[in-house]
Amino acid sequence: xxxxxxxxxxxxxxxxxxVVLLLGLVAMKTVNRRRAQSYKLRRAExxxxxxxxxASPGSNxxxxxxxxxxxxxxxxxxxxxxxxxxxxxETLAGIVDGLGLARRQEARLRSRxxxxxxLRAAVSLxxxxxxxxxxxxxEHLSDREPEIRIQCARGLGRMQHTAAIDAILERLDLEExxxxxxxxxxxxxxxxxxxxPLVAYxxxxxxxxxxxxxxxxxxxxxxxxxxxxGPTLAGVLRVASDPEVAIATIxxxxxxxxxxxxxxxxxxxxxxxxxxxxxSATSLANIGDPSINPLLxxxxxDANWWVRRNSAAxxxxxxxxxxxxxxxxxxxxxxxRDAAAEALADCGALASAREREExxxxxxxxxxxxxxxxxxxxx
Amino acid sequence: xxxxxxxxxxxxxxxxTTVLVTxxxxxxxxxxxAGNGIEAYEKGLIGEYDLVILDQLMPGLLxxxxxxxxxxxxxxxxxxxxxxxxxxxxxxxxxxSGAVDFIRKPFRIPELLARVRQRLQE
Numbered sequence: 338x339x340x341x342x343x344x345x346x347x348x349x350x351x352x353x354x355x356v357v358l359l360l361g362l363v364a365m366k367t368v369n370r371r372r373a374q375s376y377k378l379r380r381a382e383x384x385x386x387x388x389x390x391x392a393s394p395g396s397n398x399x400x401x402x403x404x405x406x407x408x409x410x411x412x413x414x415x416x417x418x419x420x421x422x423x424x425x426x427e428t429l430a431g432i433v434d435g436l437g438l439a440r441r442q443e444a445r446l447r448s449r450x451x452x453x454x455x456l457r458a459a460v461s462l463x464x465x466x467x468x469x470x471x472x473x474x475x476e477h478l479s480d481r482e483p484e485i486r487i488q489c490a491r492g493l494g495r496m497q498h499t500a501a502i503d504a505i506l507e508r509l510d511l512e513e514x515x516x517x518x519x520x521x522x523x524x525x526x527x528x529x530x531x532x533x534p535l536v537a538y539x540x541x542x543x544x545x546x547x548x549x550x551x552x553x554x555x556x557x558x559x560x561x562x563x564x565x566x567g568p569t570l571a572g573v574l575r576v577a578s579d580p581e582v583a584i585a586t587i588x589x590x591x592x593x594x595x596x597x598x599x600x601x602x603x604x605x606x607x608x609x610x611x612x613x614x615x616x617s618a619t620s621l622a623n624i625g626d627p628s629i630n631p632l633l634x635x636x637x638x639d640a641n642w643w644v645r646r647n648s649a650a651x652x653x654x655x656x657x658x659x660x661x662x663x664x665x666x667x668x669x670x671x672x673x674r675d676a677a678a679e680a681l682a683d684c685g686a687l688a689s690a691r692e693r694e695e696x697x698x699x700x701x702x703x704x705x706x707x708x709x710x711x712x713x714x715x716x
Numbered sequence: 717x718x719x720x721x722x723x724x725x726x727x728x729x730x731x732x733t734t735v736l737v738t739x740x741x742x743x744x745x746x747x748x749x750a751g752n753g754i755e756a757y758e759k760g761l762i763g764e765y766d767l768v769i770l771d772q773l774m775p776g777l778l779x780x781x782x783x784x785x786x787x788x789x790x791x792x793x794x795x796x797x798x799x800x801x802x803x804x805x806x807x808x809x810x811x812x813s814g815a816v817d818f819i820r821k822p823f824r825i826p827e828l829l830a831r832v833r834q835r836l837q838e
Contacts, residue, residue, distance in 0.1 A: 381730065381734060384730070384731050384734045384735065385734050385738055388734055388735045388737075388738035388739060389738055389742070391735070391739075391825055392735075392738055392739035392742050392825050392829075393742055413731070416729075416731040417731065417735070419822060420729075420731055420732055420735055420821060420822050420823070421735065421822050421823065421824065421825060422822040422823065422824055423824040423827075424824070425824060425825055
């Protein structure tokens with residue numbers, strides 16, 4: 338066999354391999370497309386059947402038992418649950434129970450299936466699971482896969498399974514930051530039921546070296562918004578040595594603290610740490626008591642830009658605050674003037690001043706504000 | 717026996733459309749569907765519908781934009797807005813645009829059917 342023949346054979350082999358690969362690719366694409374079409378059709382049929390069940394309760398629209406193994410059915414059920422409410426959800430739950438759908442997903446979650454199928458089972462249980470699936474969801478809060486742990490926590494939060502609150506809290510210190518943040522979101526869904534377990538967690542862990550879980554727990558208290566925790570958070574603020582804990586507490590106090598939080602927040606507004614001063618300005622304003630206007634007006638002259646900005650925005654949101662901002666426009670302090678002007682522009686006071694000027698009704702304050710702003714533009 | 721009422725259901729979600737079509741057909745209505753705002757607008761111009769159930773957030777045109785365009789074309793179609801967004805702007809905007817009712821998602825099927833019946837009797 339000479340060199341030319343070998344070359345021809347080699348080229349032929351390469352071409353044949355290419356053609357086989359190409360045909361394989363085309364076949365795979367065709368199969369996938371057909372699978373997708375078939376899935377879409379089955380899902381549409383399931384939605385239609387489920388719709389008939391919901392629209393005429395009591396009527397008999399049998400669903401094949403094999404549907405429980407079909408992802409198209411699972412997706413149809415999850416979609417329907419997000420569209421309808423009230424008694425229809427109970428009807429859907431009855432269908433899901435009758436087919437043993439949740440039990441099959443539990444088995445999948447516990448199995449050695451690849452991550453994709455186990456994750457899908459966790460997502461499904463998070464959407465359709467009920468109290469009877471809580472045990473398996475709690476078990477898998479310590480699953481080796483973080484996304485599965487998150488889905489299990491989400492499901493427990495959706496069903497507000499109170500017994501899971503402590504189990505989720507126990508994970509806060511063990512998780513990485515992104516998982517911890519997602520766990521915290523699920524705690525918000527428990528609402529006031531989670532308030533006192535969170536308070537207990539904060540009290541136990543506050544003085545520990547690693548406070549990341551505590552910071553997250555305090556944020557959750559702020560998001561839940563239960564005003565009963567105001568005094569507890571004020572106490573946390575008094576002893577907090579970690580600035581991150583203090584910042585989270587100040588923020589939460591702005592939401593749940595009420596008038597009793599003004600005193601501790603006034604104290605942190607005098608902190609040497611500008612982050613605490615800036616956050617305190619916002620929280621004081623959130624409480625909505627105009628008695629703090631003079632304090633926030635002093636914040637306009639703070640050495641830090643964020644404190645000036647937050648003080649000005651806070652004043653703009655409070656009754657009588659705009660008067661303090663207009664006074665600051667005439668101040669000798671250029672930083673205070675700029676912070677006040679920016680806040681007045683953001684809250685619409687500048688636009689109103691322009692309208693009054695055009696109508697020939699401008700007040701002395703309007704003229705002061707407009708001349709300051711035109712000076713800024715010229716500068 | 718009265719004339720069969722025609723209803724247009726416009727929503728970009730196949731699931732919502734299927735649920736509504738199934739429920740409305742079981743009630744004896746003749747139902748057509750549109751999967752986006754532009755299709756809804758065009759069908760509303762051409763077809764004769766006794767009632768339109770119109771989703772607010774659709775690709776192409778928003779539900780409120782569809783109503784506004786029908787009005788510009790001189791079409792007055794009795795419309796129920798359907799939306800997962802129920803902030804004041806959307807709800808008030810719907811009624812100001814001429815919608816006769818507003819239904820929030822997720823919805824209850826018997827309640828939705830009752831509202832449809834009521835509007836079609838008026």
